[in-house]
Structure formats: C-alpha cells, structure tokens
Amino acid sequence: xxxxxxxxxxxxxxxxxxxxxxxxxxxxxxxxxxxxxxxxxxxxxxxxxxxxxxxxxxxxxxxxxxxxxxxxxxxxxxxxxxxxxxxxxxxxxxxxxxxxxxxxxxxxxxxxxxxxxxxxxxxxxxxxxxxxxxxxxxxxxxxxxxxxxxxxxxxxxxxxxxxxxxxxxxxxxxxxxxxxxxxxxxxxxxxxxxxxxxxxxxxxxxxxxxxxxxxxxxxxxxxxxxxxxxxxxxxxxxxxxxxxxxxxxxxxxxxxxxxxxxxxxx
Numbered sequence: 001x002x003x004x005x006x007x008x009x010x011x012x013x014x015x016x017x018x019x020x021x022x023x024x025x026x027x028x029x030x031x032x033x034x035x036x037x038x039x040x041x042x043x044x045x046x047x048x049x050x051x052x053x054x055x056x057x058x059x060x061x062x063x064x065x066x067x068x069x070x071x072x073x074x075x076x077x078x079x080x081x082x083x084x085x086x087x088x089x090x091x092x093x094x095x096x097x098x099x100x101x102x103x104x105x106x107x108x109x110x111x112x113x114x115x116x117x118x119x120x121x122x123x124x125x126x127x128x129x130x131x132x133x134x135x136x137x138x139x140x141x142x143x144x145x146x147x148x149x150x151x152x153x154x155x156x157x158x159x160x161x162x163x164x165x166x167x168x169x170x171x172x173x174x175x176x177x178x179x180x181x182x183x184x185x186x187x188x189x190x191x192x193x194x195x196x197x198x199x200x201x202x203x204x205x206x207x208x209x210x211x212x213x214x215x216x217x218x219x220x221x222x223x224x225x226x227x228x229x230x231x232x233x234x235x236x237x238x239x240x241x242x243x244x245x246x247x248x249x250x251x252x253x254x255x256x257x258x259x260x261x262x263x264x265x266x
Contacts, residue, residue: 022062025075028055032082038089048086055079101207104219104242107254115197123194123256124181130245130253144181189238189261193225196236200227208239215246218257237262 031051038045055075062072114123121140125133134140185194193200208220224237241257 022058022071022075024054024061025058025071028052028058028075028082029078032078035082035085035089038085039092040089042089042093045086045089048082051082052079055082097207097210100210100217100219100244101221104221104244104254105204108221108223108240108242108256109202111256112193112197112202115194117198120185120194121181124184126254127184127256129255130248143177145178147176147178189225189236190259192236193238193259196225196227200225200236205237217244218242219244222262 028051031047031054034044035047035051038048055078058075059072062075111123111126114120114126121144124144125140134143185191203224203226205222205224208222209218210220211218219242221240221242222237223240224235226233226235228234239260239262241260243255243257245253245255
C-alpha cells in the first residue's frame with residue numbers, strides 16, 4: 001500500500017512575537033499626511049475620516065494582539081495629526097466665509113449708496129474689472145454720454161481724405177461705453193434698484209454661495225429692496241454676485257459683477 005503523498009506546506013510559520021503587517025495602520029498614516037492642505041482646500045479635511053477610522057481599527061488590533069513597537073504610536077500620532085488639521089481647516093474656512101461675507105455686504109451697500117445719490121457713472125465703474133476702470137481725472141459723464149459710434153461716423157463723413165477715413169476706422173474703439181452703460185441699467189432688478197435706492201430700504205437676507213476660482217472669490221448675496229409706490233409697499237428680491245479679484249496695487253479689488261432677480265422665500 002502506497003503512502004499518501006506529502007505536499008510542501010507554504011503557510012506562514014508560527015514565530016513567537018511575529019505579527020502580520022498592519023495595513024490599516026499604514027492606511028491611517030497615508031490618509032493623514034495630506035490633511036494640512038485642508039487649510040487652503042477645505043474638502044481635504046474629509047481625509048481625516050478614513051485616517052481616524054483605519055487608525056482606530058489598527059489600535060484595536062494592536063491591543064487585542066498585544067503588539068508593541070513604534071507603529072501603534074505613529075498611528076496614534078497620525079490620528080491626532082489628521083484631526084488637528086481637519087479642525088483647523090474647517091474653522092479657518094468658516095471664518096474666511098464669514099469675513100468675506102461681511103466685506104462683500106459692506107462694499108455692495110456702499111455701491112447702492114452711489115445709486116441713491118444719483119452717481120450712476122461711479123457705480124458703473126465699480127461694476128468693471130479693476131484693469132478696465134478709468135484713471136482719476138477722466139470725465140465719466142462725457143465718457144458714458146458720448147456715442148462714439150455716431151461721433152466716428154460723423155467724423156468720417158466730414159473728411160474727404162481716404163487716409164483720414166482709414167485712420168479713423170483703425171482708431172475706432174472696440175466697444176461703445178455709452179451703450180454698455182445704458183444696457184447695464186436697462187433691466188430689472190438693477191433698473192428698479194437704481195430708481196428706488198434713494199427712497200427704499202435695502203435689507204440683507206443672507207449668503208447664498210461662495211466659490212473660489214484660483215485667487216478670485218465669487219460671492220452670491222441675497223437682498224431685497226422694500227419701497228412704497230401708489231399701490232402700496234412693494235419688495236424687490238434679488239441676488240447680487242460680488243467678485244474679489246486677486247491682490248493688485250496693495251489691496252484686493254471688489255466688483256459688483258451681476259444682479260439677478262429671484263423669488264423671495266419666506
């Protein structure tokens with residue numbers, strides 16, 4: 001009778017004090033390492049959840065198996081590290097949102113003050129990007145009340161020299177400031193806001209959105225204007241989108257980007 005064949009046993013030998021590799025602890029460390037970025041990118045703070053989860057699992061196994069060495073200590077440090085930077089990132093993000101909201105409200109209400117005083121040219125300048133605004137000393141009234149297209153056509157009609165016509169066409173501006181200015185104030189809610197700002201009451205309803213785009217920040221602020229007309233008290237709810245541009249010339253530059261009418265929710 002033949003003996004049963006013997007096969008090579010490839011199972012892990014039992015060695016006193018041996019403990020398999022703790023992949024949970026290594027995962028906790030790996031997830032914890034990027035968490036300092038939560039200070040500038042708040043979503044990174046979510047990495048603290050798997051870091052702490054894997055870390056707790058690793059600590060439970062270490063205590064159960066009576067493991068000793070540096071790894072359990074490093075895992076505990078990684079959990080504290082992840083929790084610290086996640087909390088720091090969350091708090092700094094909330095604080096920054098609150099700060100930006102406060103500044104944006106202040107700048108917009110100052111802007112509405114221009115409309116209330118009838119200074120629409122100055123208000124329109126603050127709608128433009130900083131690089132497109134006029135230098136001090138430029139007559140905004142002349143700029144935004146002169147139809148440059150009509151003026152250019154009249155100039156070309158008065159000239160009999162072809163070279164003057166070509167020169168005038170080459171110097172013709174790509175946009176008409178007067179038409180852009182009038183178009184900005186042509187529709188609601190801005191049309192009504194400009195007309196009623198002096199007599200109405202501007203009420204802040206809350207922050208709608210904050211979006212970071214590189215160094216720029218866009219904020220949506222909910223307002224409504226309460227004013228009286230012959231039919232009684234009326235309300236104009238709207239959202240204003242403010243933009244803070246990157247640091248230039250010693251300060252951050254704000255602009256009133258757009259106003260949109262909305263349905264007010266009580």
